[in-house]
Amino acid sequence: MTETTTTVGRPVAPPAPPAPPRPRTRRTSTRTRLELVLLLGPALVLFALFVLAPIGIAAFYSLYRWNGFGPLQDFVGLTNYTDALSGPVFQSAFWHNVIIVVLSLVVQLPLSIGLALLLNQRLRGRAVLRAVVFAPYVLSEAVTAVIWLLMLQPGGFVDRVLVAAGLGDLVQQWLADPDVVLYTLFAVITWKYIGFGVVLLLAGLQAVPVEVREAAALDGASPWQTTRLVVLPLLGPTIRIWIFLSVIGSLQLFDLVWIMTLGGPANASTTMATYLVDHGFKRYEFGYGSAVAVVVFVVCFLFALLYQRYVLRRDTEGAVTRMVG
């Protein structure tokens, strides 16, 4: 731990600082170093203690068989990794995350774009509308989970509304049927997060000058052509960022699933994150759970790296994460 802090902290006061833009005396540069330590130090210590250290510690634990208590002594090498990667439950958890990622891209993205295009008109009360659409995003996943848990009870609100609308055939055991539960959860996720995409895209749309649309219309483009060939390409950067945030979020899905199903029934809705918490805190397999955490982190990191390299690069010259927020 201390090691991490010091290695991280060392470059704060480099032995020979590069020439500053304006020449400063030697005395100031000592002072500058002191200021840097003072300004950057506390944030670095906090960050190292609670963000960087856990990454390192997880990698360390992952090499042991350990129940979370007592000394670490049962070194098992990479066994935890091979167990996780070859285990059917972890594999299905991984695929559940992939399904959520794919569904988000195939369902949420077109839906967000469509809604944003429709809402990007001079509708009366558009500001209120924007706020309403965004509201579920500020609720916690815990509250969202409880709301939908109650609405989706067998014979509950959702079922009754469907029956009343003449769609009684659609009624399912929303959270108890292993074939349905993942899609139910996806619908709830969509309810909570669609507003974020819509608001993001609306902001992007407002940056498209009216003149561009008008010019396209003057050149004889139909509204659909204008949208598809002019507006959507201009939304490219916004869409690419949305995709990035959505994928990272989908890969790390936890709260909602944990409260609504605990990953059940019969692991039908287990995600990588619920899998790791389940093994760590319910079964006291801390070493194994840590290995899973490292795997998930590597998956996210690889995705971020590849996405940055091949997709985002044209939008920004900075680090991939410069754009995330």
Added chain:
Amino acid sequence: MAVHVSSRSRFGTPAGYLAAALIVGVTVVPLLFVALGGFRTTAQINAAPAGLPGPWVWDNYRAILVSETFWQFLGNSALIAVIATVLAVGLGSTAGFALSRYDFRGREAFYTLFTLGLLFPVGLAALPLYQWLRQLGLLENPLGVALPQAAFSLPVTIVILRPFMRAIPIEMEDAAVLDGASRLGFFWRILLPLSVPALITVSVLAFVTSWNAYLLPLLVFNDATNFTLPLGVATFQSQYSQDTALVLAFTALSMIPALAFFVLAERRIVGGLTGSVKG
């Protein structure tokens, strides 16, 4: 989308209003179900889940408002969120200042290090973090939640503040120095006041993130008197699962702070998210 630009610019189209009505319905109906359900009895809800209150029952809301539990959860959430926000914004702004207005070797490396945190949410850190907090003696302690939350909020804070602070012209700093201000004096008296809009945005983000967190409080707190609101709602739901009306009232009340906060800070939240995403 068969809409002409000219008609589009004057009024919304019927399709637009239809979509608007649909999305408002889908968004608002679940919230109304919760809020109105709290005014019914469980028997009424079971008989007609989609019904309206009639007669209106005030007992559920009253029971929760007079019980200590709800206020305790609320107070715990507020305390933790305030500590986490103050720490994240306080330390994040000094670090942002150093990373934006000082030239030193390794500056970009530090920045990249912080941004790496964006890829590593609390969920993945759960197991080692729990062990670590136990060794530090921070279990059952509000700081056990607030400190990691502040640390995990630093990346976003710095990512938003750095470009903002960097954009403030160097001439201002020179002028301050001419007037005898030290660099830290410039930071404190000029840069921070100028950064207030960005500071509000990052504060709102840090606060909401902390306020809504579920996993970390779940790990740190066993004692129900320490619970935060999200943890409390989830626990309450499983404890009183047969008393649906009470759970609905509890959930409705616990939505109010977040929604009220959102109404007050909507522009900041939306602006902050869209702004930071645009880089």
